[in-house]
Each structure stands twice: as structure tokens, then as C-alpha cells.
Amino acid sequence: MLERGEIANSWRHERWDSLRLLTPNWLNRLPGHSYQGPDPDGYLTMGEVVEFIEHFAVASAAPVRTGTNVESLRRDGDGYLVSTSRGDLRCRAVVLASGACNVPTVPAISAGVPTSVAQLTPFDYRGPDHVAEGGVLVVGASATGVQLAAELQRAGRQVILAAGEHVRMPRVYRGRDVLWWMDASGVWDQRYDEVDDLTRARRLPSPQLVGTPERSTLDLNALTGLGVELVGRLAAVRDGSALFSGGLRNVCSLADLKMRRLLAGFDEWARTTGRDAEVGPPEEFAPTTVAASTRLRLDLRGGDVGTIVWATGFRPDYRWLDVPVVDEKGRLRHEGGVLDSPGLYALGLPLLRRRRSTFISGVEDDARAVVDHLAKHLPASAG
Amino acid sequence: MSGVDNGVNVQALLDAREVLKGAPEAAQFVWRATSKWEKGVHSTTTIQKYFGLGQEQSHKTRAEFSADHPEVFAAEDNGITPIEYLLVGLASCLTAGVASVAQNRGIQLRSVSSTVEGSHDIRGILGADSDVRNGFNDIKVTFNIDADASKEDIQALVAQSQKRSAVFDALTNPTDVTVEVA
Numbered sequence: 263m264l265e266r267g268e269i270a271n272s273w274r275h276e277r278w279d280s281l282r283l284l285t286p287n288w289l290n291r292l293p294g295h296s297y298q299g300p301d302p303d304g305y306l307t308m309g310e311v312v313e314f315i316e317h318f319a320v321a322s323a324a325p326v327r328t329g330t331n332v333e334s335l336r337r338d339g340d341g342y343l344v345s346t347s348r349g350d351l352r353c354r355a356v357v358l359a360s361g362a363c364n365v366p367t368v369p370a371i372s373a374g375v376p377t378s379v380a381q382l383t384p385f386d387y388r389g390p391d392h393v394a395e396g397g398v399l400v401v402g403a404s405a406t407g408v409q410l411a412a413e414l415q416r417a418g419r420q421v422i423l424a425a426g427e428h429v430r431m432p433r434v435y436r437g438r439d440v441l442w443w444m445d446a447s448g449v450w451d452q453r454y455d456e457v458d459d460l461t462r463a464r465r466l467p468s469p470q471l472v473g474t475p476e477r478s479t480l481d482l483n484a485l486t487g488l489g490v491e492l493v494g495r496l497a498a499v500r501d502g503s504a505l506f507s508g509g510l511r512n513v514c515s516l517a518d519l520k521m522r523r524l525l526a527g528f529d530e531w532a533r534t535t536g537r538d539a540e541v542g543p544p545e546e547f548a549p550t551t552v553a554a555s556t557r558l559r560l561d562l563r564g565g566d567v568g569t570i571v572w573a574t575g576f577r578p579d580y581r582w583l584d585v586p587v588v589d590e591k592g593r594l595r596h597e598g599g600v601l602d603s604p605g606l607y608a609l610g611l612p613l614l615r616r617r618r619s620t621f622i623s624g625v626e627d628d629a630r631a632v633v634d635h636l637a638k639h640l641p642a643s644a645g
Numbered sequence: 646m647s648g649v650d651n652g653v654n655v656q657a658l659l660d661a662r663e664v665l666k667g668a669p670e671a672a673q674f675v676w677r678a679t680s681k682w683e684k685g686v687h688s689t690t691t692i693q694k695y696f697g698l699g700q701e702q703s704h705k706t707r708a709e710f711s712a713d714h715p716e717v718f719a720a721e722d723n724g725i726t727p728i729e730y731l732l733v734g735l736a737s738c739l740t741a742g743v744a745s746v747a748q749n750r751g752i753q754l755r756s757v758s759s760t761v762e763g764s765h766d767i768r769g770i771l772g773a774d775s776d777v778r779n780g781f782n783d784i785k786v787t788f789n790i791d792a793d794a795s796k797e798d799i800q801a802l803v804a805q806s807q808k809r810s811a812v813f814d815a816l817t818n819p820t821d822v823t824v825e826v827a
């Protein structure tokens with residue numbers, strides 16, 4: 263196992279200070295390794311995640327070579343040549359587990375932002391104290407965006423949050439973590455070859471969830487309650503002004519409808535599997551409140567906003583990969599983790615084989631399936 | 646889903662989507678209108694040819710649209726005002742979307758009607774108050790839909806039709822517009 267940094271590198275170096283996992287402790291299962299502490303319903307801090315993964319590395323005796331950057335991977339005979347910062351390696355099979363979130367995605371329109379406004383990605387952001395004076399425009403209302411917007415607003419910054427399509431969820435539904443429902447009802451077991459529009463499902467933004475000791479919901483209504491101003495998707499930056507879509511109401515209706523459909527599915531599952539007595543009564547959530555008129559334009563030179571935070575998602579970085587398995591959008595082409603190059607595999611991508619694949623607990627089943635395939639490949643390629 | 650017929654050939658659209666995924670050049674369309682000044686604020690705009698699927702295309706017939714201002718603006722009212730054409734575009738686009746999405750989701754429609762209202766403070770175009778914008782302040786669309794579906798499914802239809810609407814997008818998001826003198 264080659265790792266350019268340290269074990270649990272992304273959790274050490276690519277996350278902000280206050281971040282906790284949004285998956286509850288009991289759910290972060292790794293093969294033969296699960297949370298044993300006193301708070302199974304809680305959410306790990308970054309320090310605790312690092313510890314959890316370090317323990318797993320020791321328990322599984324993983325042969326990790328840290329500080330070894332893979333600089334290129336190319337086909338070589340019936341195997342691969344891996345060039346690393348510590349020399350070359352030849353191998354018959356390779357599993358790409360280099361992560362799905364190596365670089366924050368920043369839209370091209372950022373180039374038009376006046377230089378007087380600071381721009382941060384989630385990799386640059388540590389906490390409100392490190393953000394320049396003044397208001398903050400947070401672009402993107404998925405897990406990262408809603409969490410940073412809430413933290414900055416609570417720290418006394420006026421936050422404007424630009425929201426496009428998003429995934430709304432209550433933290434707790436009928437007394438259980440919403441991810442308990444995802445797990446138990448089988449939503450997370452849905453396979454990649456059962457999903458209607460796989461491309462779309464793989465690009466689905468993360469849910470508006472945060473892990474806090476209070477297990478509170480962090481949807482757009484909660485943010486409005488904190489004083490955050492909601493605006494539509496950031497569509498353009500023109501002549502020093504940010505221009506927002508007038509379609510906020512519809513993206514909120516879509517998110518409300520999808521949430522209601524999801525929760526109705528949970529209710530149906532609880533009813534038909536006779537689990538109604540285990541959980542609380544069905545709950546309803548108020549539709550997202552959108553102001554009668556939302557701001558369509560923000561003068562970035564006017565001084566209201568000192569910083570823009572781009573919470574516009576992450577993408578993988580395959581610049582080191584010299585095998586033609588990357589599509590025109592920079593994503594790996596694969597069939598459930600099997601790439602179109604013999605002996606080459608991937609793990610740790612959104613919906614790789616199941617909805618669960620996007621999360622820490624998804625890797626167990628995925629690794630088993632991919633390793634099965636790999637094990638069959640090895641004898642075939644021997645000699 | 647069988648038996649549902651809203652008159653939309655959804656299969657053809659789904660097939661086109663698959664084909665165009667691999668042929669982005671063919672998906673590049675240019676819609677064209679040519680306009681001619683008549684007299685006063687009256688003009689006639691003609692539409693027939695457009696470009697798409699890699700070649701010049703033509704509508705079956707040439708369509709002509711008169712635009713003018715109403716008598717309360719001291720004009721002859723030879724046609725609707727230009728900004729009302731935006732309402733025509735929005736209503737027809739959303740309605741087409743409702744029909745297509747319904748077909749795709751297996752929902753039989755019996756009737757679909759809508760009212761589109763654009764609020765407009767004309768002090769903007771008259772230059773009476775520089776803080777007032779020229780265009781609509783807001784637009785409200787109200788759909789009345791009779792279909793074999795729950796209220797929730799109908800709301801989802803309407804939401805999805807907005808999500809995939811060209812005119813909704815063109816009105817809610819800024820677009821680069823260049824105007825030149827040839």
C-alpha cells in the first residue's frame with residue numbers, strides 16, 4: 263500500500279478544524295473493526311477518525327509505505343509499472359484507492375471575482391478566525407457548504423449562502439439517525455446496476471447533514487433561523503457583481519419533495535417489516551421557507567462580502583495515471599470497480615458498487631467484490 | 646406505464662439523449678429570428694430556419710410574430726408587447742415539460758392549463774426612476790392539472806419541468822447577450 267503522506271492523510275490534512283463525521287460512530291464499520299466507545303450514536307472528530315484508521319492499520323497489519331507518492335502508473339507488458347518518489351515497482355494488479363475528493367472543485371467563474379475579495383476552498387478553510395473580516399458568500403449548500411455557513415454565521419459573520427440543487431434530510435427521523443434508516447431499510451444496499459441514472463446518482467451532492475453532539479438538523483430552514491441569507495445558485499460573476507439564479511424556490515421544492523419521498527419510503531419499510539413499534543411516530547417537516555424575493559445580484563466591490571468560500575464539491579486527481587481509463591470529465595470509467603484495463607481496479611468512489619460505497623462503511627463489501635475479481639485475474643495473468 | 650399517452654414520443658427523446666451523450670457537436674443548436682421594423686413601435690419577427698444536428702434545419706412553415714405596444718402606451722396595438730412574448734415562451738416551455746415528464750413517469754394527463762403573470766414596474770423602461778429595473782420584478786406561474794396522479798406527484802411533475810426548462814433557465818439565470826451593428 264503506497265501512501266504519499268501519512269496514514270489517514272486526507273483526514274489529517276484536508277479537513278477543517280471543527281469537522282466531525284456525518285456518519286454515526288456505529289456506522290463507520292471497517293472489516294473486523296468497529297467503534298467500541300461509549301457513544302455509538304455520536305460523531306467522530308477528525309482526531310478520532312485518524313485514531314480509528316490508525317488502529318485499523320495496526321489491527322489489519324496493513325503493509326503501508328508512507329511518504330511514497332505515486333508519480334505515474336502505466337501499463338508494462340501484462341502488468342503495470344508504478345513510478346514513485348521512492349523508486350519504481352512492477353506489479354501484476356493495481357487497486358486505485360487514491361480517494362474521490364483529492365481537489366476541491368472551483369467553478370471557472372471564480373476568475374471574475376475582484377481581487378479585493380478573498381477566495382477559500384474547504385482545503386484552505388480551518389475556522390472562522392482565519393477568515394478575513396467581513397461577510398462571507400458561501401457557494402454550495404451540500405454538507406460542506408451548510409456546515410461552513412452555520413459555523414461562520416454563529417461566529418458573527420453575515421453569511422449569504424448560494425444554493426443550487428441539494429439533498430435535504432433531517433438528522434433524526436422517528437427517533438433514529440436518518441442514516442440508520444438508510445442502512446437498515448436497504449437504501450444504501452442498492453446496487454450500481456439497479457440505479458436508474460447511474461451517472462447522475464454518482465454525482466449526487468452530499469446530504470445536508472452535520473454530526474453534532476445535539477444531533478441537530480442543518481437544513482436551509484435551520485440556516486435561515488441562524489440568520490443566513492439564502493440566494494439562488496451562483497450563475498455568473500459580471501462587472502464585479504455576483505449574479506444568482508432566480509430559481510431558488512424550485513430547487514427547494516425539489517429537495518422537499520425528494521425528502522418526503524425518502525421518508526415515506528422509510529415509513530413504508532417500517533410498516534411492511536413490522537418495525538413500527540421500534541421507532542417513533544411518523545414526522546412531518548415544514549417545507550423550506552424561501553423569502554418572497556431573493557437577492558439576484560451582489561456587488562462584490564461593495565464591501566458586504568470579504569470572502570467567498572467555494573463549497574462546490576471535490577473531484578479526484580488522476581494526473582499521475584497514464585492508463586486511458588479516465589473519461590472526459592476526469593472520472594474513472596469502471597464497472598463496479600473493475601477498470602477496462604486488465605488487473606486494474608478502483609475502490610472508494612461514490613456509488614462504486616452500492617450507495618453505501620460513498621461512505622467509510624461501504625468499502626468492506628466493495629473490497630471483497632473487487633478482490634475476488636482480482637484474485638481470479640492473477641492466475642490468468644501469471645507467466 | 647403502458648397505455649399512458651400524452652402524445653409525447655418520450656422514447657425518441659431518451660434515444661436522442663443517449664446518442665447526443667457521445668456526440669456533443671450534434672447537440673449544438675442555433676435558434677434564429679429575423680425582425681423588421683414596421684412603423685412606430687410595431688415590428689414583425691419571422692422564424693423559420695435554425696441550425697442543429699450538424700446542419701441547417703427548417704420548421705415546416707414560416708411563423709410571423711407582430712409586436713407592438715398597447716393603446717395605453719399611445720401605440721396602435723398591432724400585436725402583443727415584446728415582454729409578453731417571454732410569457733408565451735415560459736408557459737409553453739413549462740407545459741411541454743409537464744407533458745414530457747408525465748409521459749416518462751407514466752402519468753396520464755387529462756388537462757393542463759396555466760396562468761403566467763409577470764409583474765412589471767414600467768417606471769424602469771420610462772426612465773422615471775433609475776432604481777427600478779427594466780424587466781419583470783417577478784413572474785408567477787399557476788398550473789391547473791387534472792391527471793391520474795396524487796397531488797404530490799403532480800407537484801413533482803411541475804418541479805421537474807422547471808428543472809429541465811430552457812426558458813425557465815433563460816429567465817432565472819443571466820445570459821451573455823451581444824448586440825452589434827452589422
Ligand SMILES: Cc1cc2nc3c(=O)[nH]c(=O)nc-3n(C[C@H](O)[C@H](O)[C@H](O)COP(=O)(O)OP(=O)(O)OC[C@H]3O[C@@H](n4cnc5c(N)ncnc54)[C@H](O)[C@@H]3O)c2cc1C
Nearest residue numbers: 265266271272283284285331332360361363610620621622
Ligand atoms: C469533507 C468530507 C467529509 C466526509 N465525511 C464523511 C463522513 O462523515 N462519513 C463517511 O463515511 N465518509 C465521509 N466522507 C467520504 C470519505 O472521504 C470516504 O468515505 C472515505 O474516507 C474514502 O477513503 P479513501 O481511503 O478511499 O480515500 P481518501 O481518504 O481520500 O484516501 C486516499 C489516500 O490516497 C492518497 N493518495 C492519493 N493520490 C496518491 C498518489 N498519487 N500516491 C500516493 N498516495 C496517494 C492520499 O494521500 C490519501 O491518503 C467525507 C469526505 C469529505 C471530502
